[in-house]
Amino acid sequence: MRHDHDPASEDYRQILHEILPQVEKPTRYQGNELNAVHKDPDSVEIKVALAFPDLYEVGMSHLGLKILYYIINGREDALAERVYAPWVDMERLLREKGVPLFSMESWTPLRDFEIVGFTLQYEMSYTNILNMLDLAGIPLRSTGRGEGDPLVIAGGPCAFNPEPLAAFMDLFVIGDAEEAIHQVLDTCKTWRGRGRRALLRAMADIPGVYVPSLFEVEYDSRGLIQGWRPREEGLAFPVKKRVAQELDLAPYPDAFPVPFMDIVHDRAMVEVMRGCTRGCRFCQADILYRPVRERRPETVKKLVKTLLDRTGYEELSLTSLSSSDYSCIQQVIGDLMLQLEPEGVALSLPSLRVDSFSVGLADQIQRVRRTSLTFAPEAGTQRLRDVINKGVAEENLFDTVRAVFGAGWSSVKLYFMIGLPTETEADLQGIVDLAYAALREGRSARRRGMGLTGEGKLQNSKDPGRISVTVSASSFVPKPHTPFQWEPQARLETLLERQEFLKKRLRDRAISFQWHDAPLSQMEAVLSRGDRRVGEALERAWQLGCRFDGWADHFHHERWWQAFSETGLSMDFYAHRERTFEERLPWEVVDAGVTRQFLWRERTRALAGERTADCRFGPCPGCGVCPRLGVDTRLADPDLTGRAGG
Amino acid sequence: MADEMARIDEITRIRVRFSKGDPVRFISHLDLTRAMERAVRRAKLPIAFSRGFHPMPKIAYASALPVGTTSEAEYADFEFNRPVEAEEVLRRLNSVLPEGIRILEASRVPADAGALMAMVDLAEYRVEVVGWPDLSRDRVEEAIGRLLDRREIPVERRGKKGARVIDLRPLIKEISWQGEDHGRQQITMRLGMGNAGNARPEEILESSGLPSAGSGVHRIGLFVTRGETFLSPMELKGR
Numbered sequence: 001m002r003h004d005h006d007p008a009s010e011d012y013r014q015i016l017h018e019i020l021p022q023v024e025k026p027t028r029y030q031g032n033e034l035n036a037v038h039k040d041p042d043s044v045e046i047k048v049a050l051a052f053p054d055l056y057e058v059g060m061s062h063l064g065l066k067i068l069y070y071i072i073n074g075r076e077d078a079l080a081e082r083v084y085a086p087w088v089d090m091e092r093l094l095r096e097k098g099v100p101l102f103s104m105e106s107w108t109p110l111r112d113f114e115i116v117g118f119t120l121q122y123e124m125s126y127t128n129i130l131n132m133l134d135l136a137g138i139p140l141r142s143t144g145r146g147e148g149d150p151l152v153i154a155g156g157p158c159a160f161n162p163e164p165l166a167a168f169m170d171l172f173v174i175g176d177a178e179e180a181i182h183q184v185l186d187t188c189k190t191w192r193g194r195g196r197r198a199l200l201r202a203m204a205d206i207p208g209v210y211v212p213s214l215f216e217v218e219y220d221s222r223g224l225i226q227g228w229r230p231r232e233e234g235l236a237f238p239v240k241k242r243v244a245q246e247l248d249l250a251p252y253p254d255a256f257p258v259p260f261m262d263i264v265h266d267r268a269m270v271e272v273m274r275g276c277t278r279g280c281r282f283c284q285a286d287i288l289y290r291p292v293r294e295r296r297p298e299t300v301k302k303l304v305k306t307l308l309d310r311t312g313y314e315e316l317s318l319t320s321l322s323s324s325d326y327s328c329i330q331q332v333i334g335d336l337m338l339q340l341e342p343e344g345v346a347l348s349l350p351s352l353r354v355d356s357f358s359v360g361l362a363d364q365i366q367r368v369r370r371t372s373l374t375f376a377p378e379a380g381t382q383r384l385r386d387v388i389n390k391g392v393a394e395e396n397l398f399d400t401v402r403a404v405f406g407a408g409w410s411s412v413k414l415y416f417m418i419g420l421p422t423e424t425e426a427d428l429q430g431i432v433d434l435a436y437a438a439l440r441e442g443r444s445a446r447r448r449g450m451g452l453t454g455e456g457k458l459q460n461s462k463d464p465g466r467i468s469v470t471v472s473a474s475s476f477v478p479k480p481h482t483p484f485q486w487e488p489q490a491r492l493e494t495l496l497e498r499q500e501f502l503k504k505r506l507r508d509r510a511i512s513f514q515w516h517d518a519p520l521s522q523m524e525a526v527l528s529r530g531d532r533r534v535g536e537a538l539e540r541a542w543q544l545g546c547r548f549d550g551w552a553d554h555f556h557h558e559r560w561w562q563a564f565s566e567t568g569l570s571m572d573f574y575a576h577r578e579r580t581f582e583e584r585l586p587w588e589v590v591d592a593g594v595t596r597q598f599l600w601r602e603r604t605r606a607l608a609g610e611r612t613a614d615c616r617f618g619p620c621p622g623c624g625v626c627p628r629l630g631v632d633t634r635l636a637d638p639d640l641t642g643r644a645g646g
Numbered sequence: 647m648a649d650e651m652a653r654i655d656e657i658t659r660i661r662v663r664f665s666k667g668d669p670v671r672f673i674s675h676l677d678l679t680r681a682m683e684r685a686v687r688r689a690k691l692p693i694a695f696s697r698g699f700h701p702m703p704k705i706a707y708a709s710a711l712p713v714g715t716t717s718e719a720e721y722a723d724f725e726f727n728r729p730v731e732a733e734e735v736l737r738r739l740n741s742v743l744p745e746g747i748r749i750l751e752a753s754r755v756p757a758d759a760g761a762l763m764a765m766v767d768l769a770e771y772r773v774e775v776v777g778w779p780d781l782s783r784d785r786v787e788e789a790i791g792r793l794l795d796r797r798e799i800p801v802e803r804r805g806k807k808g809a810r811v812i813d814l815r816p817l818i819k820e821i822s823w824q825g826e827d828h829g830r831q832q833i834t835m836r837l838g839m840g841n842a843g844n845a846r847p848e849e850i851l852e853s854s855g856l857p858s859a860g861s862g863v864h865r866i867g868l869f870v871t872r873g874e875t876f877l878s879p880m881e882l883k884g885r
Contacts, residue, residue, distance in 0.1 A: 021672070021714060027673055032669050032670075258681075260677040260678075260681055261674075261677055262677075308687070312683070312686070312687035312688035312742070314683065344695050344703070345687075
């Protein structure tokens with residue numbers, strides 16, 4: 001899209017009115033939801049477009065952007081508006097009519113904002129970022145942008161390897177953005193209009209901010225990274241992640257925009273805790289969000305009340321990476337149930353730990369409509385669960401399943417990964433055995449239950465008493481900053497064979513088996529551990545028409561393969577190659593707080609099948625986060641705080 | 647919830663007329679019901695819940711408005727398990743409803759009044775016909791006249807069970823030209839709805855050979871036929 005073909009701003013508003021009835025779900029673009037913030041754009045100095053590079057339904061379910069929306073709109077000198085990736089029908093009409101991509105609230109073109117900020121939740125939404133910039137008429141590459149163009153910034157978990165997007169972003173904010181966003185806005189106010197280069201240089205002085213254009217990457221003859229050469233004096237390198245130490249005092253939205261249409265997670269959410277130190281060795285979030293910080297129960301309850309009062313939601317979720325680990329979970333749930341049950345508000349806990357304590361929590365909160373509970377044993381044998389440090393003992397697992405069916409649920413979902421380091425056929429057989437064992441447990445619980453007449457047992461509106469087990473197997477993707485960051489991903493053929501192995505053996509009518517598209521997992525592996533050169537292939541893939549790659553119907557792996565071959569890059573090099581301890585890794589530009597020595601030690605322990613304890617309940621494993629970033633674990637239960645060491 | 651075996655005289659049923667305006671024209675009926683339920687919660691009104699696995703607030707609508715159509719004549723019955731004044735329901739809901747949805751009237755009806763959806767059998771629409779620069783009142787009235795002269799007006803409906811043909815003619819109660827505004831011809835239509843079948847304003851325009859209504863279909867009335875008279879649901883106090 002080119003500027004000179006754009007109609008005047010009054011005209012394109014009229015055009016938008018005309019094209020809205022022609023697209024699927026026009027409410028995706030209207031921006032008039034309850035609690036949406038409409039500020040006068042002329043009354044502020046800094047306008048920020050918060051961009052989520054996926055559909056409205058997905059982006060509106062995400063908590064991080066709601067927090068930033070609240071913080072920025074809380075400032076008198078700034079406003080934040082939302083923008084999501086337009087679906088293919090809307091994209092076609094925008095291009096046809098020459099209308100630039102606009103924000104939801106005021107239908108302002110994105111290029112008229114001072115800052116456009118993308119959240120990076122998933123690598124496979126990267127093509128949508130390029131597409132949105134292009135639709136907005138903003139030059140794709142940082143080097144192509146001039147004085148009048150917005151500052152294009154990004155944050156979120158995928159920003160911990162910023163390199164594949166280095167060419168397209170002016171800067172990245174690494175880690176918790178609650179405080180950093182104020183500094184970015186203040187710096188923008190101070191330095192705008194004094195030259196883009198000066199502005200970026202000033203931004204680079206903010207802790208946690210990485211300005212890729214200020215560094216040049218050097219490669220050796222084998223194509224391995226030799227190092228980063230700073231283009232200016234005095235630049236911090238690597239960039240340390242930001243940590244909101246006092247989560248309990250951190251700003252939290254008092255209202256969410258309430259969508260009219262159905263979205264993925266349509267409910268009030270209160271983040272009870274940030275971080276998880278269980279230490280699963282495949283888990284990137286575990287490392288990125290260390291250390292654990294909890295909100296106090298009083299704060300949680302106050303936030304719940306305000307949010308429900310302002311939204312009217314019929315469901316509340318207590319969110320975190322593992323809410324059954326929240327130290328005051330029992331107390332908070334007890335208090336909330338008393339308040340919420342008479343009001344007809346349901347409570348939900350995502351990502352339950354695999355143990356009977358968690359089943360007990362679920363039992364407390366799901367008093368009506370018991371359909372299904374989900375657990376993630378991740379691997380089929382004890383040996384492999386020890387390798388990945390998933391703290392689930394075989395006996396635990398059976399206790400959990402028994403407790404689930406015993407308490408009246410008729411269906412259980414079990415999540416596994418295939419292609420984990422050291423995996424053998426025995427581990428795959430272990431998944432099969434667990435699925436059948438769960439089914440047997442369920443059926444025997446049903447027989448016991450039939451003997452009883454107790455109410456609330458085995459209720460299933462479709463088929464009372466029919467037991468079902470769902471097995472979901474995703475393919476392991478090695479992630480930056482984890483103990484498995486050096487590991488090769490299993491080859492495509494291997495993943496497909498292993499899926500086949502499970503498909504053949506999980507044929508019982510009561511078991512349903514789901515798996516992930518292997519070529520998609522391979523692309524995730526390439527992008528998540530990619531370097532700056534991968535950005536070339538990304539841009540080419542977008543030119544070849546890649547969009548919404550995370551959506552099965554829209555993922556065309558052959559276009560990606562073409563893009564890599566045309567840019568002379570090898571997917572093998574990024575996905576399937578084992579790295580050495582000495583190799584410089586692209587994401588070394590970011591310091592997540594955890595030392596490389598700790599990650600390597602964890603990798604060694606993994607391969608030896610040795611477990612490592614959670615620092616909240618055992619000795620400090622020496623990951624380095626607390627001393628290196630000057631932070632510590634904060635638990636809400638005062639009795640536990642002493643035990644959790646830094 | 648066993649203690650909620652509320653006696654019939656404790657149940658308060660409030661009937662409201664509300665509008666669905668331009669800002670919410672694209673939201674579906676399901677979206678609207680969700681928005682209304684959340685408004686009731688924000689308003690802290692003592693709404694009654696259904697029983698069963700999935701308790702739902704007891705709000706019953708007269709009809710589902712098609713996506714894209716606006717209205718000033720939507721009706722719903724709210725059931726409360728504590729006494730509450732109609733005026734208070736109106737005021738409290740309006741203070742929390744999203745832009746585009748407004749309660750216009752509220753009044754108490756007997757707790758055992760019949761279901762709105764089963765009673766309403768006539769809808770009135772105001773339609774703006776646009777698209778032809780030379781469209782005059784005469785041409786519109788001529789097209790309407792020819793349509794009304796037909797004995798049968800078969801149209802095809804596509805549903806989940808395939809296509810079927812229905813006759814619109816018996817569903818047309820009245821069509822008349824109303825006025826002109828900047829070259830847009832305004833028509834009102836009274837069309838049958840409910841158990842006997844629904845006629846859609848767009849189908850009427852198409853069958854009469856007139857251009858489409860663009861974005862201009864607006865519902866202005868819903869009625870219950872009682873002999874020769876048409877009563878609005880607000881006028882129906884009894885059964």
